[in-house]
Structure formats: structure tokens, C-alpha cells
Amino acid sequence: MSPKIVLIDEKLEQIREGALSVFAEKGYYSSKMEDIARDAGMGKGTLYHYFKSKEEVFDFMVERFFSEYEGMFQTLEKMGLDEAVDFMVEAAFSLTEKEKRIIQLLLQVWGHAALEKQTKTKVLIQQVYAKYIEQFSGFIARVKKGEKNDYKALSRQIFAMLDGMMIQIFLYPETAGEKEEMKKAILKMIR
Amino acid sequence: MSPKIVLIDEKLEQIREGALSVFAEKGYYSSKMEDIARDAGMGKGTLYHYFKSKEEVFDFMVERFFSEYEGMFQTLEKMGLDEAVDFMVEAAFSLTEKEKRIIQLLLQVWGHAALEKQTKTKVLIQQVYAKYIEQFSGFIARVKKGEKNDYKALSRQIFAMLDGMMIQIFLYPETAGEKEEMKKAILKMIR
Amino acid sequence: MSPKIVLIDEKLEQIREGALSVFAEKGYYSSKMEDIARDAGMGKGTLYHYFKSKEEVFDFMVERFFSEYEGMFQTLEKMGLDEAVDFMVEAAFSLTEKEKRIIQLLLQVWGHAALEKQTKTKVLIQQVYAKYIEQFSGFIARVKKGEKNDYKALSRQIFAMLDGMMIQIFLYPETAGEKEEMKKAILKMIR
Amino acid sequence: MSPKIVLIDEKLEQIREGALSVFAEKGYYSSKMEDIARDAGMGKGTLYHYFKSKEEVFDFMVERFFSEYEGMFQTLEKMGLDEAVDFMVEAAFSLTEKEKRIIQLLLQVWGHAALEKQTKTKVLIQQVYAKYIEQFSGFIARVKKGEKNDYKALSRQIFAMLDGMMIQIFLYPETAGEKEEMKKAILKMIR
DNA sequence: CATGAATGAGTTTTCATTCAT
DNA sequence: CATGAATGAAAACTCATTCAT
Numbered sequence: 001m002s003p004k005i006v007l008i009d010e011k012l013e014q015i016r017e018g019a020l021s022v023f024a025e026k027g028y029y030s031s032k033m034e035d036i037a038r039d040a041g042m043g044k045g046t047l048y049h050y051f052k053s054k055e056e057v058f059d060f061m062v063e064r065f066f067s068e069y070e071g072m073f074q075t076l077e078k079m080g081l082d083e084a085v086d087f088m089v090e091a092a093f094s095l096t097e098k099e100k101r102i103i104q105l106l107l108q109v110w111g112h113a114a115l116e117k118q119t120k121t122k123v124l125i126q127q128v129y130a131k132y133i134e135q136f137s138g139f140i141a142r143v144k145k146g147e148k149n150d151y152k153a154l155s156r157q158i159f160a161m162l163d164g165m166m167i168q169i170f171l172y173p174e175t176a177g178e179k180e181e182m183k184k185a186i187l188k189m190i191r
Numbered sequence: 192m193s194p195k196i197v198l199i200d201e202k203l204e205q206i207r208e209g210a211l212s213v214f215a216e217k218g219y220y221s222s223k224m225e226d227i228a229r230d231a232g233m234g235k236g237t238l239y240h241y242f243k244s245k246e247e248v249f250d251f252m253v254e255r256f257f258s259e260y261e262g263m264f265q266t267l268e269k270m271g272l273d274e275a276v277d278f279m280v281e282a283a284f285s286l287t288e289k290e291k292r293i294i295q296l297l298l299q300v301w302g303h304a305a306l307e308k309q310t311k312t313k314v315l316i317q318q319v320y321a322k323y324i325e326q327f328s329g330f331i332a333r334v335k336k337g338e339k340n341d342y343k344a345l346s347r348q349i350f351a352m353l354d355g356m357m358i359q360i361f362l363y364p365e366t367a368g369e370k371e372e373m374k375k376a377i378l379k380m381i382r
Numbered sequence: 383m384s385p386k387i388v389l390i391d392e393k394l395e396q397i398r399e400g401a402l403s404v405f406a407e408k409g410y411y412s413s414k415m416e417d418i419a420r421d422a423g424m425g426k427g428t429l430y431h432y433f434k435s436k437e438e439v440f441d442f443m444v445e446r447f448f449s450e451y452e453g454m455f456q457t458l459e460k461m462g463l464d465e466a467v468d469f470m471v472e473a474a475f476s477l478t479e480k481e482k483r484i485i486q487l488l489l490q491v492w493g494h495a496a497l498e499k500q501t502k503t504k505v506l507i508q509q510v511y512a513k514y515i516e517q518f519s520g521f522i523a524r525v526k527k528g529e530k531n532d533y534k535a536l537s538r539q540i541f542a543m544l545d546g547m548m549i550q551i552f553l554y555p556e557t558a559g560e561k562e563e564m565k566k567a568i569l570k571m572i573r
Numbered sequence: 574m575s576p577k578i579v580l581i582d583e584k585l586e587q588i589r590e591g592a593l594s595v596f597a598e599k600g601y602y603s604s605k606m607e608d609i610a611r612d613a614g615m616g617k618g619t620l621y622h623y624f625k626s627k628e629e630v631f632d633f634m635v636e637r638f639f640s641e642y643e644g645m646f647q648t649l650e651k652m653g654l655d656e657a658v659d660f661m662v663e664a665a666f667s668l669t670e671k672e673k674r675i676i677q678l679l680l681q682v683w684g685h686a687a688l689e690k691q692t693k694t695k696v697l698i699q700q701v702y703a704k705y706i707e708q709f710s711g712f713i714a715r716v717k718k719g720e721k722n723d724y725k726a727l728s729r730q731i732f733a734m735l736d737g738m739m740i741q742i743f744l745y746p747e748t749a750g751e752k753e754e755m756k757k758a759i760l761k762m763i764r
Numbered sequence: 765c766a767t768g769a770a771t772g773a774g775t776t777t778t779c780a781t782t783c784a785t
Numbered sequence: 786c787a788t789g790a791a792t793g794a795a796a797a798c799t800c801a802t803t804c805a806t
Contacts, residue, residue, distance in 0.1 A: 026307065027302060030220070034779080043789060045788045049786065053781080054779095107305035110298045110302065115216075115221065116217065126362050129362055153369045157352060157372070160354075160355025161348060161352040178347065178348075181344040189376055189379060239798070408688060411603070412602070425767040426801095427767045428766050430801095436800095486688075489683045489686070489687035495743075496677040498599065536754070538738075542736075543737055545733075546732065546734055546738075546740075549737075550732070552686075567727070567762055571758055571762060584790095607775090607776095615792090616791060617776095618791065619790075619792070625777095
């Protein structure tokens with residue numbers, strides 16, 4: 001916790017913020033290191049003090065992005081079913097309401113991960129989803145008093161729906177209004 | 192008198208095939224016109240005889256891709272509920288089984304559409320989804336003897352789930368085995 | 383004078399016309415063989431039946447252009463001074479009045495001739511000017527009952543003025559109205 | 574803290590010099606950015622730090638070229654007629670003696686300005702000539718105690734002759750020896 | 765003869781990365 | 786540490802020329 005570390009963390013935070021903003025809007029290849037640097041409030045050269053390459057900046061930003069939601073479903077442990085579903089859907093939708101950038105970024109990241117060579121991004125996402133599924137199927141098992149493994153498929157379906165909903169909202173923003181229907185649908189699936 | 196006779200449709204088909212293959216594997220920006228041309232069995236210059244730019248090649252390929260599935264849900268008209276759900280899920284999953292490329296391509300296309308400037312790709316996808324939703328909610332209305340508009344949200348949820356499932360399958364190919372659970376889940380949602 | 387020759391001449395004339403038009407407007411390098419062909423009312427390939435290369439088309443057009451004015455000053459032989467000056471200035475100015483293209487073309491041709499490698503165009507222009515000077519200084523010698531060689535410099539000055547006037551007219555088309563002043567100036571120089 | 578200090582003016586001067594040299598010899602379209610860069614002693618990319626495009630480099634060079642002679646005729650203010658004519662002709666001819674490049678460049682610039690789309694170069698030349706004519710007709714008016722506007726046409730004729738002489742000298746370098754005749758002719762025209 | 769589809773060498777331009785200050 | 790000037794590899798795109806029909 002020396003002041004130096006604080007300063008570095010501040011820089012990294014600036015970079016993360018700039019990178020998120022630029023990558024979300026332009027995608028990986030149309031984002032220029034110069035844009036990211038400017039957006040982060042520093043010179044191009046400075047960026048290279050902290051990261052060896054553009055790819056590294058991207059990976060760093062993605063990592064931070066997902067880690068932000070890493071523990072999200074730990075709070076489920078103390079909730080009942082209705083409350084939990086409400087919480088999840090609200091969380092997912094609020095994400096998209098706050099910032100158009102978030103959906104755009106997700107679409108970028110998925111696309112990037114799909115590139116034959118981008119193993120790293122793909123692995124990162126895999127880990128995150130694995131954790132989500134783990135936590136959520138555990139939750140259902142508790143509520144339904146069953147075996148966690150029996151609810152993996154169901155959890156995947158629910159997360160698929162939430163992801164797919166992002167795409168729908170991206171295409172037709174008005175879809176964001178169908179939050180309540182969504183909750184009902186998920187409850188139906190679980191019960 | 193008359194010059195070399197060329198079967199334009201044949202050429203376009205070659206290009207579509209090459210473009211699909213290359214774009215799916217490398218993404219828009221890492222795909223080189225030369226690669227696409229070679230893959231399509233022609234020289235770089237020839238590509239430019241048929242298309243003014245890389246963007247045009249991409250758009251053309253995307254258009255053809257979606258138009259292939261345009262009428263897909265017309266066959267629903269004569270089916271019962273179980274049969275229809277079976278058909279849809281089978282169709283979606285078979286897409287991913289046949290070729291890893293297809294999911295990769297979809298992820299690329301979504302990412303591309305999310306770029307602030309790519310209005311065209313976005314509009315294209317919007318139209319396609321609108322049509323799908325229209326057809327499917329019409330189907331549900333018939334089966335459930337209700338109003339088409341009351342089933343739009345439900346349709347969107349189901350399509351969201353199918354799209355999201357693509358992402359899951361891309362991340363964990365073994366997910367592709369959960370086809371039957373998927374059918375059950377959808378039936379549950381509709382009933 | 384077989385019909386075949388007539389047909390060939392017709393084609394060549396079409397090409398000359400098309401080339402003049404396109405080269406004048408776009409300059410050598412921005413003129414595409416395709417444009418010239420279209421303007422000449424034929425296909426690109428046909429152009430290559432008559433000329434081996436773009437450069438050849440250009441040279442042909444330039445040659446025809448200058449040869450059109452080759453004999454122009456032979457008529458001077460029967461004229462008096464005032465009449466001759468009137469004739470020359472009128473001829474030069476009418477050129478520019480008829481078509482903006484002509485000045486543009488001249489500027490293109492001069493520029494092209496100035497390129498280190500374009501010996502051919504340069505030689506062509508040299509020959510034409512030599513002939514002009516020859517004829518005109520001969521004329522002055524007759525009128526002023528002197529030696530032709532003593533009037534070469536004067537002739538060159540007069541032609542220089544006419545050429546330079548083209549540039550002025552290109553820059554300020556209204557200059558074209560100073561025809562009469564021009565005649566007076568030339569007369570003053572000769573007397 | 575502060576980055577590498579660069580003397581921008583020095584860089585620009587290098588570029589101007591390289592551009593002048595290359596454009597004069599090869600013309601606009603045959604001049605490669607790489608040639609200009611090498612000639613200016615820098616890499617291709619560096620050129621693009623200072624100019625957005627080839628066209629911009631050209632315009633910059635032309636502007637600098639003409640601005641060099643901008644004030645040339647201000648010195649006329651203190652001269653008598655003979656002295657002034659002597660000065661002007663000497664200036665014009667010395668230009669061509671010093672460097673063949675200069676005439677070649679002028680021919681290139683005129684040709685470039687004649688292209689339908691190159692409004693910028695054309696406007697630039699128009700402004701320069703307007704200034705020249707303004708200054709010189711003012712000078713004649715003073716010497717002949719008349720109205721400046723009455724000498725605009727005369728001025729234009731004289732400048733036309735000087736321009737046209739450049740072309741003659743380009744075609745027959747020996748013409749450069751007719752300097753004295755030129756002076757006499759101009760004096761005759763003015764008196 | 766006539767045509768325009770096919771081709772690839774050649775150009776402009778971009779941009780990640782380096783490095784002198 | 787911070788910076789942005791410098792660089793050249795790489796890519797989209799153009800177009801003269803060729804040649805099958």
C-alpha cells in the first residue's frame with residue numbers, strides 16, 4: 001500500500017476506463033492505441049510503460065470487466081427463489097440500462113474470443129461462465145432440495161436467455177421493457 | 192462479338208463461400224481480401240470486379256447467410272406444438288453441429304453490427320429477427336388460440352435462449368448434448 | 383481508300399475524340415483506359431486493337447492535335463501585317479473560346495512533356511514550335527524586308543505571349559476580352 | 574517529462590525540398606511518397622506525421638514555392654522603368670538558369686491546376702498572379718503617371734510573355750540567350 | 765474484330781511499436 | 786516516468802494489360 005502502488009493503480013484504472021470506452025465503441029481492430037491513450041488521459045508511450053501490447057490492454061480490460069461481476073451471485077445464498085430471480089434479472093437489465101457500451105463491449109468480446117487465435121480471451125470467458133453456472137445451479141439445488149448437477153443444464157438455459165436478451169436489447173432497445181415477463185419465464189422454468 | 196460468358200451467380204457463390212469461411216475464422220479485420228480471393232479461387236482484382244470494397248463483400252455474405260434461414264419458420268404453420276419445438280431446437284443445434292464456423296460467424300457478425308458505424312449490418316439483423324419473431328409468435332398464437340401480440344415477448348425469450356445457447360456451445364461444446372432439456376424447457380415456457 | 387481504311391479511320395477518330403476529352407479533363411494519370419474507351423464508344427479491349435498502350439493513345443492524340451494547326455500560318459503568306467496579326471490573335475483566342483478543354487489539354491501536354499522520360503511528347507512539341515517560328519519569322523522578314531533570322535527572337539516572344547495568354551485565360555477567363563489590346567501590343571512589338 | 578524536441582520548421586523545409594525535387598522531375602502521379610520521404614531524409618511514415626496526404630504535401634510545396642516570390646515586385650517601387658524591366662527579366666531568366674527543375678515544376682503545377690478537381694492549386698496560382706499584376710500595373714501607372722487600371726492588360730501581356738518564355742526555354746534552352754531582346758521588347762510595349 | 769472478365773504489380777495510407785529526450 | 790516523433794510492415798484498393806469467347 002505504498003503511495004507508488006496507489007499511483008499505479010490509478011493509472012491502470014484510467015487505462016481500463018479508456019480501453020473499455022474505446023473498445024466498446026470501435027471494436028478491437030478499429031481502436032487505436034492513440035485513442036485509448038488520449039481517452040485515458042496520457043500519452044501513447046505511457047501506455048507502453050504499463051502494457052506490452054494492445055492485446056495486453058484488451059485482455060486486462062476484459063479481465064477487470066468480468067471480475068467485477070465475479071462474486072455477483074454469492075449474494076444468492078441468502079435469498080429465496082423469487083427474490084433471487086428478481087435480483088438476477090434486475091442486475092442483468094440494469095447493466096444494459098446504465099450503458100449502451102456494456103452490450104456493445106460484450107458483443108465485441110464474444111466476437112474476439114471466437115477468433116481462432118484468441119485462446120486467452122476465450123479461456124477467460126469460459127472460467128467466468130463456469131463460475132456463474134456453478135453458483136447458480138448450487139442455488140437452485142438448495143431451493144429445490146436436489147442435486148446441484150441436475151440443475152446445470154437449467155442454469156445454462158437461464159444464462160443463455162439472459163445473454164440472448166442482451167442481443168435482443170441491442171437490436172431493439174424497447175425489449176428492455178420486458179423485464180417482468182422475463183422474471184416470470186425464469187420462475188416457470190425453475191419450478 | 193459477345194465477350195467471355197460468365198456465370199455471375201456461380202462467381203458470387205464462390206465468393207460467398209470463401210468470405211464465409213475466412214470471415215468466420217479470422218473476423219472482419221484479420222481477413223485479408225487476398226485470402227478471401229484465394230479461398231474463392233480467384234485473384235484479388237477479380238473480387239473487386241464484383242464488389243467495391245471489403246465491407247460490401249461482408250454485407251453480401253451476411254445477407255446471403257440470413258436469407259438462407261428466412262423461410263425456415265414457415266413450415267411451422269402445419270405443425271403441432273411439440274413437433275414445432277422439436278423442429279426449431281433441432282434446426283438450431285444442427286446448425287452448430289454441422290460447422291463450428293457457423294457459431295464463430297454469428298459471433299463475428301454480432302460484434303460487427305455493434306460497431307457504432309456499421310448501421311447496415313445491424314439493420315440487416317434487425318430485419319431478420321423481426322421476421323423470426325413475427326412468424327413464431329404467430330405460430331404460438333395459433334396453437335394457444337390467443338393474440339399474436341401477447342406472445343411477442345415469449346418468442347423473444349425463446350429466441351434469446353437459442354442465441355445464448357450458441358454462445359454456451361461455443362464456450363463448452365459439450366453443451367450441445369443438452370438438446371432434449373432445451374426442448375422441455377421451451378415447452379414449459381409456452382404451456 | 384478501301385472501305386476498310388475508312389472504317390479504321392473512323393475508329394481512330396472516335397478514339398482521338400475520346401482521348402482528347404478525357405485527357406484534357408483528368409490529365410494523363412487520372413485518365414483510365416476504360417473511360418477513354420467508353421467515351422470513344424467502344425470496349426476497353428478494342429482500344430488495344432488499335433494501340434499498344436495508354437502512352438501510345440496519348441501520343442497519337444497529341445500528334446493529331448498539333449497537326450491540325452500545322453499549316454495554320456501558311457495563309458500568312460498573302461497577308462499584310464495588320465491582317466496577319468489580326469488573324470493570329472483571333473485564331474489563338476477563338477481556340478480558347480470554343481473549348482475550355484483546349485487550354486486544359488495544352489497545360490496537360492506541357493506538363494507531360496516536362497517529365498524526364500517523356501522525350502517523345504517533348505520532341506513533338508519542339509517540332510511544331512520550330513515550324514511555327516520558322517513560318518512567322520519568314521512572314522515578318524517579308525513584311526519588314528529584312529533577314530528571317532533577325533526576327534526569330536521576336537517571333538518567339540510573340541508566341542510566348544500567346545502561350546502565356548492561354549495560362550492567363552485559364553486562370554481568369556475574363557482575360558479573354560483583352561483581344562484588341564493584344565493585337566495592338568503585338569503590332570507595336572513588330573513595328 | 575517533455576518529449577523529444579523537434580524543430581518542425583526544419584522538418585518542413587526538408588520535406589519541401591524533397592517534394593520540390595521529386596515532383597519537378599516525375600510529376601505528381603509518378604512521384605511516390607516513398608521517394609519524397611527518402612529524398613527528404615526520413616521514413617514514409619514520418620511524412621504522414623506532418624501531412625495527411627500526398628495532395629497536401631504537393632499543395633504545401635506549391636504554396637512555399639510561390640510565396641518565395643510574393644514580395645518580389647515590391648522592390649520595383651523605387652526603380653525607374655529601365656531598371657525595373659531589367660530587374661524583372663533578369664529575375665525570371667535567372668530562375669531558369671539556376672535550375673532546370675524550376676521550369677519543370679511550373680509546367681507540372683500548371684498542369685495539375687488544370688485538372689477539373691484541383692481547385693486548391695488553381696486558386697493558389699490565381700491569387701499569386703493577381704498580386705503580381707496588381708503590383709506591376711501599379712508600377713507602370715506611377716512611371717507613366719496614369720491610372721493603374723489602364724495598365725492591367727499590359728501587365729498581363731508582359732507576364733504572359735515571361736511565362737511563355739519559360740516554355741520556350743524549356744523546349745529550346747538556347748532561347749535563354751535572348752534576354753536582352755526580351756528587355757527591349759518589354760520596354761517597347763510599355764512606352 | 766470486339767469485348768469485358770481476370771489478374772497482380774504497385775500505390776497510398778494506417779498504426780502498433782520503439783526510443784530519444 | 787512521460788512523451789510523441791519516427792518507422793516500416795502490412796493491407797485495401799486501382800488499373801494497365803491480357804486473353805478466352
